[in-house]
Amino acid sequence: MPERNFFRKAISAMTGYTPGEQPKIADLIKLNTNENPYPPSPDIVEKLRAFPVEKLRRYPDPTASKLRALIAEEWGAQVDNVICGNGSDDILTMIFRAFTDVDLPMAMLFPSYSLYRELAAMQNAQVILISLAGKDFALPDDLLAQAEKANLLMLTRPNAPTGTSFPLETVENICRKFNGIVAIDEAYADFASDNAVSLALKYDNVIVLRTFSKSYSLAGLRLGYAIAAPKIIEGLMKLKDSYNVDMLTQMIGEIAFADQKYMRENCRKVVAERIRLTAALKKIGFYVVPSEANFLFVMPPDGDGRKAFEYLRGNAIVVRYFAGEVTGKYLRITVGLPEENDRLIAALENFYK
Numbered sequence: 001m002p003e004r005n006f007f008r009k010a011i012s013a014m015t016g017y018t019p020g021e022q023p024k025i026a027d028l029i030k031l032n033t034n035e036n037p038y039p040p041s042p043d044i045v046e047k048l049r050a051f052p053v054e055k056l057r058r059y060p061d062p063t064a065s066k067l068r069a070l071i072a073e074e075w076g077a078q079v080d081n082v083i084c085g086n087g088s089d090d091i092l093t094m095i096f097r098a099f100t101d102v103d104l105p106m107a108m109l110f111p112s113y114s115l116y117r118e119l120a121a122m123q124n125a126q127v128i129l130i131s132l133a134g135k136d137f138a139l140p141d142d143l144l145a146q147a148e149k150a151n152l153l154m155l156t157r158p159n160a161p162t163g164t165s166f167p168l169e170t171v172e173n174i175c176r177k178f179n180g181i182v183a184i185d186e187a188y189a190d191f192a193s194d195n196a197v198s199l200a201l202k203y204d205n206v207i208v209l210r211t212f213s214k215s216y217s218l219a220g221l222r223l224g225y226a227i228a229a230p231k232i233i234e235g236l237m238k239l240k241d242s243y244n245v246d247m248l249t250q251m252i253g254e255i256a257f258a259d260q261k262y263m264r265e266n267c268r269k270v271v272a273e274r275i276r277l278t279a280a281l282k283k284i285g286f287y288v289v290p291s292e293a294n295f296l297f298v299m300p301p302d303g304d305g306r307k308a309f310e311y312l313r314g315n316a317i318v319v320r321y322f323a324g325e326v327t328g329k330y331l332r333i334t335v336g337l338p339e340e341n342d343r344l345i346a347a348l349e350n351f352y353k
């Protein structure tokens with residue numbers, strides 16, 4: 001019997017998002033998925049040990065109100081400006097369900113986070129790709145004209161995989177003039193010199209997304225949040241899963257978020273290493289795209305990203321390579337611990353000497 005297919009056409013046509021691998025190699029240096037090299041807040045351990053497991057009988061708070069109140073207070077916002085999700089990917093899903101459709105296109109930067117394309121495909125929504133300009137991957141001057149037909153504009157700031165940020169005034173100007181939702185994905189903003197949260201509190205069409213996966217060292221937990229006008233948050237609440245953030249995640253999130261000092265100190269250490277790694281790679285002959293994130297997008301001296309990726313992998317150092325005409329010339333390297341970065345630098349010095 002021929003195998004039957006009951007999927008919607010749009011789903012059958014999708015390839016699906018490919019996450020960075022979690023390889024099982026001994027003594028591996030893992031610099032491929034932008035995880036934080038430092039552990040999460042030490043305050044978590046004790047609270048987790050003391051957690052009364054019998055509480056798990058009950059459902060969690062469906063809207064994570066205590067955590068949202070903490071987040072709102074930190075940003076000078078109100079609880080109804082905040083929504084939490086099972087990772088910021090969960091909130092991205094809500095945003096695409098809410099603002100894209102067959103006749104409601106989405107615009108995004110290229111190169112950028114490829115999950116957006118998959119989420120648009122699920123909605124049957126057209127994708128408008130806006131190519132970043134030049135070797136510094138800057139926003140093109142005619143971005144607003146290119147994005148004109150879109151109902152949702154995804155701006156990733158700092159961008160991934162390029163690591164670049166865009167001037168806040170330019171972004172504010174886009175928010176002011178764009179006739180649709182501007183969703184600013186700030187997964188890496190804690191490593192950057194500024195952020196766009198004030199825009200989400202000022203404009204009725206701006207959503208800022210944050211995650212606990214990178215700066216809070218909690219990628220395994222799955223927690224993210226968004227800040228926007230109450231009307232947007234209220235709409236997103238309607239289409240989220242009823243209990244999208246579990247009880248343990250709410251508790252751990254509250255502890256981690258309360259320990260801003262620890263998070264900031266880790267970010268400071270990562271940024272210091274980012275600066276050191278940038279200089280070392282330049283010395284070897286790499287072109288290093290200016291980064292405001294916890295990773296670097298770099299072009300090897302011979303412009304062959306794949307060759308460098310394979311060489312490093314053979315030496316138990318895993319970085320990220322994105323095939324393609326533009327991205328294939330580069331590698332994306334997560335900033336690791338000082339000793340990990342040392343081993344990376346030594347391997348590359350050896351390869352290109």
Ligand SMILES: *Cc1c(COP(=O)(O)O)cnc(C)c1O
Nearest residue numbers: 087088089113160187211213224
């Ligand atoms: C890591 C990342 C995310 C995903 O965050 P989660 O909270 O782990 O789902 C979202 N956007 C960008 C650009 C990222 O790099």
